[in-house]
Amino acid sequence: MVIPSWVEVKEDVLIHPSVVFVPHNGEKSFIGKRVRIESGSVIYGGVRFGNDSAVGHNTVIRFGTVIGAHSVVANLCMLEGNISIGDHTLIHSNNHIGQKTTIGDYVFIAPMCVTTNDPKMYFYRKEYSRTGEHWKLLNGPTIKDGVRIAVGVIIFPGVTIGSHAVLGAGSIITEDVPDYAVVHGDSSRIQRFIDPKEDLIFKCDKDHT
Numbered sequence: 001m002v003i004p005s006w007v008e009v010k011e012d013v014l015i016h017p018s019v020v021f022v023p024h025n026g027e028k029s030f031i032g033k034r035v036r037i038e039s040g041s042v043i044y045g046g047v048r049f050g051n052d053s054a055v056g057h058n059t060v061i062r063f064g065t066v067i068g069a070h071s072v073v074a075n076l077c078m079l080e081g082n083i084s085i086g087d088h089t090l091i092h093s094n095n096h097i098g099q100k101t102t103i104g105d106y107v108f109i110a111p112m113c114v115t116t117n118d119p120k121m122y123f124y125r126k127e128y129s130r131t132g133e134h135w136k137l138l139n140g141p142t143i144k145d146g147v148r149i150a151v152g153v154i155i156f157p158g159v160t161i162g163s164h165a166v167l168g169a170g171s172i173i174t175e176d177v178p179d180y181a182v183v184h185g186d187s188s189r190i191q192r193f194i195d196p197k198e199d200l201i202f203k204c205d206k207d208h209t
Contacts, residue, residue: 069208100140
């Protein structure tokens with residue numbers, strides 16, 4: 001396949017010929033060493049892939065998104081742009097990540113999760129019909145290091161998920177979650193806390209430079 005001139009590709013990268021590159025405002029994209037991008041995916045301008053990261057089949061990654069080293073975004077995901085993903089993070093298939101979402105290192109996100117970012121859902125309404133007003137209102141969640149998110153979780157705009165917290169399947173997270181908290185059900189009910197000594201992450205010691 002022909003890689004557009006605005007995409008910088010490092011060595012040992014595997015990009016399926018069906019991958020589509022979409023320009024955006026003349027911004028360049030960067031694909032680090034040993035990155036793998038599977039068939040049917042769509043990559044916009046202004047996207048950065050850290051070394052050893054991977055993208056599954058039929059995933060869309062829009063402008064302004066940064067994916068850290070050794071992180072995986074699996075099949076059929078939609079990353080709406082202006083998203084930061086840390087290192088060694090796994091985003092499973094069929095996830096929708098809204099703009100202005102920040103995700104830390106060593107995060108696990110199971111399938112069918114959604115992060116939201118529009119607290120008033122005013123798009124194309126009178127309250128901010130002027131240029132740029134919609135963008136100013138958007139406020140995605142922050143998911144800190146070591147968080148584990150089970151299947152089908154919905155996270156509301158502006159919410160912070162504390163480090164190493166666990167969100168149970170089907171939870172609707174409307175409020176901030178403390179570090180190491182275990183939350184499930186509606187309205188962010190805290191069920192218990194994890195002992196930090198029992199939740200150690202075996203961190204990768206591989207050099208991704």
